[in-house]
Amino acid sequence: MTTLLVIAKEPRPGRVKTRLTPPFTPREAATLAEAALVDTLRTVAATPARRRVLVLDGAPGPWLPPGFDVVPQCAGGLDERLAAAFAGCDGPALLIGMDTPQVTPALLTVDFAGCEAYFGPAEDGGFWALGLAHPDPELLRGVPMSTPTTGAVQRERLAGAGLRVRELPRLRDVDTVGDAEAVAAAAPESRFAAELGRLGAVVGR
Secondary structure, three states, rough: OOEEEEEEOOOOOOOOHHOOOOOOOOOHHHHHHHHHHHHHHHHHHHOOOOOOEEEEEOOOOOOOOOOOOEEEEEOOOOHHHHHHHHHOOOOOOEEEEOOOOOOHHHHHHOOOOOOOOOEEEEEEOEEEEEEEOOOOHHHOOOOOOOOOOOOHHHHHHHHHHHOOEOOOOOEEEOOOOHHHHHHHHHHOOOOHHHHHHHHHHHHHH
């Protein structure tokens, strides 16, 4: 069975979702980040897994459900932090972030029979999910992160290693207000959508 990894930041004002300010205040942006994280963790908790791990920058809060191991993120760039997350796994693992609250258990229930990797491209050119049957940190180290070509480079790294890659659906990360509105529309029953609707009414969006 697969280990499910969630890499996330503690949802503290001024540290998360800064591209949502304005129109939202740093506190409101953190509220939206927490809602996205809660939705993500609930989905992971509802997905069959060998182990569930939150790879966290910061401290856990009351938003953390039971059943998760919490490990701190290592120092360094995002590529190093993702690599270290996989290095802590001794079997198949699928890693996602906290920016896709529309994710479902069906999307996270992966089977590595017939492939060695899963790749979930994001609309912004990055990726929202990466799965490895045999976690190898070197598959991530040196990949330039947070660029429009991050996903293409990471996908080519997997192919260059001779891995058979199975594609997951393309999803949209929550970075901007436009992203937030589109993701909320895709997951109208989510806590994220509820918080966006509440806060949107406050700021007149």
